[in-house]
Amino acid sequence: MDMNLARFGKYPALIQREFLEHKMAFFTVPLVISIFIVLGAVFTALFSSNFMDYVDISDADLNNMRLEAEMEFSDMDEGDWAKVEAAASAVMGMIAAPLFMIFPFIVMFPLLNSLYEERVERSYLFWKSMPVSDVEEVLIKMLLIVVLGPMCLFAMMIVVDFLALLIFTPVIMGYDLPILGVIWSAPFITMWIGAYVNYLAWVLWALPVLAWFMLASSYAPKAPLMYALVPPAAIMILEAILFDRTILGELILSRIATKFGLIMEDVIDFQRFEDGERIASLSALDGLEAMVATLANPSFWAGAVVAGGFLAGAVYFRRFRT
Amino acid sequence: MSYVVEASGLSKSYGKFKALKNVNVNIERGKIVGVVGANGAGKSTMLNAILGLSKYEGSLKVLGQDPSTDRASLMENVSFISDVATLPRWMKVYQVLDFVEGVHNNFDRDLALSYLAKTKIPLDKKIKGLSKGMVTQLHLAVVMAIKADLLVLDEPTLGLDILFRKRFYESVLEDYFDHDRTILITTHQVEEVESILTDALFIKDGEMVLYNTMEEIEQEFAMVTVENDMKEKAEALNPIYSSGMMGMTSYVFDKANEKDLAGLGKVKKVGLADLFVAIMSGDEE
Numbered sequence: 141m142d143m144n145l146a147r148f149g150k151y152p153a154l155i156q157r158e159f160l161e162h163k164m165a166f167f168t169v170p171l172v173i174s175i176f177i178v179l180g181a182v183f184t185a186l187f188s189s190n191f192m193d194y195v196d197i198s199d200a201d202l203n204n205m206r207l208e209a210e211m212e213f214s215d216m217d218e219g220d221w222a223k224v225e226a227a228a229s230a231v232m233g234m235i236a237a238p239l240f241m242i243f244p245f246i247v248m249f250p251l252l253n254s255l256y257e258e259r260v261e262r263s264y265l266f267w268k269s270m271p272v273s274d275v276e277e278v279l280i281k282m283l284l285i286v287v288l289g290p291m292c293l294f295a296m297m298i299v300v301d302f303l304a305l306l307i308f309t310p311v312i313m314g315y316d317l318p319i320l321g322v323i324w325s326a327p328f329i330t331m332w333i334g335a336y337v338n339y340l341a342w343v344l345w346a347l348p349v350l351a352w353f354m355l356a357s358s359y360a361p362k363a364p365l366m367y368a369l370v371p372p373a374a375i376m377i378l379e380a381i382l383f384d385r386t387i388l389g390e391l392i393l394s395r396i397a398t399k400f401g402l403i404m405e406d407v408i409d410f411q412r413f414e415d416g417e418r419i420a421s422l423s424a425l426d427g428l429e430a431m432v433a434t435l436a437n438p439s440f441w442a443g444a445v446v447a448g449g450f451l452a453g454a455v456y457f458r459r460f461r462t
Numbered sequence: 463m464s465y466v467v468e469a470s471g472l473s474k475s476y477g478k479f480k481a482l483k484n485v486n487v488n489i490e491r492g493k494i495v496g497v498v499g500a501n502g503a504g505k506s507t508m509l510n511a512i513l514g515l516s517k518y519e520g521s522l523k524v525l526g527q528d529p530s531t532d533r534a535s536l537m538e539n540v541s542f543i544s545d546v547a548t549l550p551r552w553m554k555v556y557q558v559l560d561f562v563e564g565v566h567n568n569f570d571r572d573l574a575l576s577y578l579a580k581t582k583i584p585l586d587k588k589i590k591g592l593s594k595g596m597v598t599q600l601h602l603a604v605v606m607a608i609k610a611d612l613l614v615l616d617e618p619t620l621g622l623d624i625l626f627r628k629r630f631y632e633s634v635l636e637d638y639f640d641h642d643r644t645i646l647i648t649t650h651q652v653e654e655v656e657s658i659l660t661d662a663l664f665i666k667d668g669e670m671v672l673y674n675t676m677e678e679i680e681q682e683f684a685m686v687t688v689e690n691d692m693k694e695k696a697e698a699l700n701p702i703y704s705s706g707m708m709g710m711t712s713y714v715f716d717k718a719n720e721k722d723l724a725g726l727g728k729v730k731k732v733g734l735a736d737l738f739v740a741i742m743s744g745d746e747e
Binding site for chain 1: 564
């Protein structure tokens with residue numbers, strides 16, 4: 141092994157193994173989606189560059205439009221330019237959004253399979269012949285699937301946006317509009333890094349749900365998705381029948397959907413560029429602040445205790461379930 | 463004396479079924495112990511307890527550690543194959559080597575590669591693309607390349623042809639075993655391992671019914687094949703087992719007088735397989 145990695149002991153090898161095991165979720169599927177997005181961008185760019193061939197417009201009218209646009213741009217102040225930049229960022233957000241949309245599945249399915257597959261194929265006996273404890277195994281799996289694996293996805297979002305910019309640059313140059321500089325300065329890299337940090341802030345809230353998936357993975361004799369969904373669904377139905385409301389459902393929603401929805405809204409928020417507010421407000425700093433605020437919230441700690449209980453259960457089942 | 467395995471009152475129950483009943487055994491360093499028993503006798507239950515894979519009752523120390531709480535650190539010095547085909551099917555051969563090299567301080571990659579060089583296993587192929595025999599060969603190569611104090615092999619050669627099995631056991635003896643290492647081995651092909659064993663441990667219905675060195679077994683047990691007219695005399699010496707074939711009857715005796723036996727017919731040493739059948743079906747006689 142690389143000498144620099146050797147000082148981290150067995151952990152690089154464990155992380156590498158987890159990544160290899162979930163390569164399909166964290167690399168292959170996002171890569172295929174990225175290729176489709178980039179191909180889509182190429183076709184759109186080709187169509188846009190020949191757009192004038194399809195519209196019935198005279199050269200004189202076209203020239204007038206161009207002059208009008210130039211005048212509008214020359215009249216723009218700093219605030220207006222900020223709006224253009226925010227709009228560009230929002231478009232960048234839109235372009236890579238399909239990758240963001242698959243996020244819940246990218247995290248959920250590897251979690252559900254993490255301790256289930258090794259039991260089905262009996263490879264847990266091989267893993268247990270290694271000097272790695274069940275606690276280390278469960279925590280490394282959680283860390284890779286929830287924290288490190290998604291990094292790949294965000295990195296791909298940045299690459300996809302960069303490629304889209306490259307593809308559309310000749311089109312914009314063809315129309316001779318003075319917005320190229322602004323668009324290239326759109327902070328899409330910081331935007332996605334910010335989105336990742338905000339995602340981590342979401343993870344803190346969603347920990348009980350994520351740990352529950354891991355627990356389901358550790359005990360399900362088959363179909364771990366069913367074992368993850370049926371017990372809470374049964375409780376919710378019972379609650380609805382008895383009390384006409386479901387506290388568990390509200391709890392789960394508040395912990396996963398609401399916060400995740402907020403991040404999505406921040407990434408693709410058209411209102412923001414209408415208001416001239418930069419999209420980059422979804423910054424890593426915001427995410428860190430959100431994390432600090434979350435850590436100071438007793439409700440987070442209540443969830444962390446529940447998550448800890450679920451993970452302890454997953455460790456127990458991995459240890460003794462054969 | 464420090465023992466590699468020290469078990470006292472070792473028991474394991476699955477509900478009302480007692481899979482292991484009060485096993486007391488101390489296994490010394492430098493032994494190759496054959497753990498012999500019928501299907502469901504409790505061999506794997508005992509080995510799983512030793513490897514920290516399952517809960518148990520009683521006291522158990524392996525290399526001085528409690529396997530139920532210290533499995534991870536115990537695995538620094540213990541290697542095992544507890545079932546066939548347990549390598550992860552999605553991994554490539556070289557990735558398995560990378561992983562073990564990354565997590566195990568006592569793994570010798572070059573040694574594993576030298577074992578693999580004697581096989582037809584391609585390094586860049588996924589495990590699921592290998593034949594069952596190749597997967598076992600790979601697993602054995604990995605396990606044998608770990609410099610461990612205790613090696614546990616639970617049916618290690620299942621699914622392998624006789625040539626490979628023979629080569630494997632020769633390799634265990636010549637390349638792996640030394641007097642600082644201990645090997646516990648279970649197999650249904652008792653005759654194939656008999657020559658490399660130093661000790662034999664028989665388990666019957668969850669109970670340890672015999673734990674002796676091979677020399678002790680040779681001295682204690684004897685087999686005599688007698689003509690029909692000698693049957694009465696032979697049975698008077700309380701054989702633990704008898705089986706008839708083609709007009710002759712073979713008897714297995716425990717601690718019988720050598721001179722008495724010599725008068726009955728040809729005295730032979732008892733093979734482990736015969737002793738196994740004798741002890742396992744002894745009560746049914």
